[in-house]
Amino acid sequence: MLRVIGMMYVTLAPTVLAGIFNMVWCKLPVMRFARVPIDGGRNFTDGRRVFGDSKTWKGLFGYVMLNLLFAILWGAVCRAAGLEPWNFFYVNHENRLGYNVFVGILLGLGYSLFELPNSFLKRRLDISQSKQISGARKVFFVFLDQADSVFGVALVVWLFYDLGIGLYLLYVLVGAGTHILLNMMLYFMKLRKNMF
Numbered sequence: 001m002l003r004v005i006g007m008m009y010v011t012l013a014p015t016v017l018a019g020i021f022n023m024v025w026c027k028l029p030v031m032r033f034a035r036v037p038i039d040g041g042r043n044f045t046d047g048r049r050v051f052g053d054s055k056t057w058k059g060l061f062g063y064v065m066l067n068l069l070f071a072i073l074w075g076a077v078c079r080a081a082g083l084e085p086w087n088f089f090y091v092n093h094e095n096r097l098g099y100n101v102f103v104g105i106l107l108g109l110g111y112s113l114f115e116l117p118n119s120f121l122k123r124r125l126d127i128s129q130s131k132q133i134s135g136a137r138k139v140f141f142v143f144l145d146q147a148d149s150v151f152g153v154a155l156v157v158w159l160f161y162d163l164g165i166g167l168y169l170l171y172v173l174v175g176a177g178t179h180i181l182l183n184m185m186l187y188f189m190k191l192r193k194n195m196f
Contacts, residue, residue, distance in 0.1 A: 004167065008174055010078070010086040014070035015107050015153050018063060020182065021070075023191045025062040034058035038116070048126065051119040064108030071104030072097065088161040106156045114152025118144050143176060146183065150175030 009016075034057040039050035075095050077083065084090040089103055122141070127133060133141065154171035157163060163171065187195040 004170070005174055007086050007088055008171055009178075010083055011088040011157060012107075012153060012175070014074040014104065015067055015111060016178070016182065017070045017074075018066035018108065019111070019149075019179075020186065021066050022059065022062040023186055025066065026056075026059050027191070031058050031061070034061060044120075044123070046124060048123045050123065051116055052123055052128070055116060055119050060108075060112045063112040064105055067108035067111065068101060068104035071100045071107065075100040088157050088163075091161050093160060103156070103160070106159070107153050110152030110156040111149040112152075114150075114155075115148050118148040142180075146179035147172050147176035150179065 036057055037049075037051065037053050038055045038057060038060065039052070042050055044050050075097070078087050078090065079095050084095055087095075089095075089099075093099055122128075127141065150172050154163070154168050154175065157171065158168055183192060184195055186192040
């Protein structure tokens with residue numbers, strides 16, 4: 001079991017790094033034209049925003065660009081450090097530049113696109129970033145906020161290595177727990193406005 005969890009971390013190290021650096025990227029005064037919401041400010045049929053202001057084209061571009069960059073760099077690290085057997089992406093496929101570019105793009109898309117259904121659901125329930133919720137709903141949404149992107153990136157892993165449903169769900173649990181710890185760290189570094 002420890003080996004499997006170790007493999008999970010080795011496999012998704014580029015995505016963890018991309019998530020951290022995307023927080024920095026989104027704060028940089030570059031590509032201001034892309035700081036527009038993915039939903040274009042449009043409302044759904046219920047009169048509420050589709051996704052909200054926090055899901056921007058700049059953030060989506062950052063996730064894709066940074067996952068691509070870190071997938072390439074991590075492929076070189078895995079080759080040099082002998083970590084390829086610990087990386088699910090290299091169990092059935094060769095560690096090559098073109099492959100790493102493709103995987104990096106898919107990881108970035110998986111991460112960012114799988115956050116959108118959660119944002120859509122919260123807009124339908126009139127839960128905004130600033131609105132405080134409590135009880136079971138708070139626990140559910142704290143978990144979902146951390147797990148949504150992991151559902152996407154674990155699915156990308158599954159495309160290249162047959163995880164099966166049990167290992168896929170373990171990936172989501174481990175990933176969500178890791179995401180919570182990283183968000184706490186980013187909060188204390190003042191890169192996030194709130195911890196969860």
